[in-house]
Amino acid sequence: MNLTPLELSRLKAEDGLASSEDIDRVDQAGIDREADGLLRASIKAALRSNPPLEVADGVMRRIGSVPLPLGDAIRQEPHTTVADAVMASLGGGQASPIPVRQALTGEAGIPDALWPSIAAAVGADPGMHIGKRLRSEVEQESAFRAQVWLTPRRRWAVGGAALACAAAAAFLIGVGITNTPVGPAASAAISPILDAPVDIEELEVGMSSSVQVLQFGNDAPTIIFVSDDLEGAQ
């Protein structure tokens, strides 16, 4: 079908694409361009006015408001066991599982123990049971051991020290009580009593002297009584 130049100009004018020559040609032919436009609009409107068919409403009106148990229908449908299907395919239809672990260990073999090489590197005994060793160390560190200071050995030491000091004190006091001249030089050393008024660490008297250590109570001063003349002594 071939369009004449006038028809082509009319179509362009209806589409709004006409040039001035097209418009002059249409007007010279005595054709109303507005009428052509109205005609096209009318045809387009007529084509758009056809409403779509509402099938769903019609069907629902037909079957009523009874709900369909679609959820139950889906849930009750047995699921497809894909894994079983895959395993069945891999296993040639056998029900027993594939021995994958055995296959891996069979291919790789049993690995060698690491401890002998580590023990050789750190200088430990390869035959040592490291688990047992660790358990024993943990038990040893966590075990409670009561610390008793007065052990039987210390009891003897304390008793001996006490007896020695008592003997030294008795000797020191005895020198003064007897008023007996001490030999060339009498000396005695006693351990200090920290809170006593005076701690006598060393005591030495002359050849013809005697000595007494007097203590009249804890708050009284210590008195060292030396007699250079026996008659002057108390």
Add this chain to the structure above:
Amino acid sequence: MRVTRWILALAMTGSAPVFASSLDGALVVEKRADVASEVKVRVWTVHATNRSKGVGDGLERIAKHLKNLNYTGFSLLSKDGAAIPPKASRKFTVVGDKAVKVTVLDRNETRARVRVQVTSPKGKLLDTTVSIRRNGFFMVAGPAHDQGVLVLPIFARY
């Protein structure tokens, strides 16, 4: 160790132990003020006799201790003193041509270690090393003098 010291204290003093508590106390005392560098040593000379009665002037402070001695009268003859630094000595002369040489060996915040040497023209009477409680004193008694004896209170203050 502390119980050992208790036993030692009981064995040596025969009295109530005054010692164990001081161990802890000493630790507290050590935090006191600074210790003076010198120890002020004072030596008194007291004549004790039975020819008189009573305690003379200047002895009121130590009268109760003097009365423990078996004499009835006490009189103050002299007072002497000196500030002695550690490792130093000072010699005091007392009546009867007797001498008291005091050497400060050491001192800490609680005690001073002092060596006391008492001599007479005849020779050595006493040579002792004692540890005196800070600001405490002790007495050396016994040298004969004028029908009595001399009592030498020795103080250590610092």
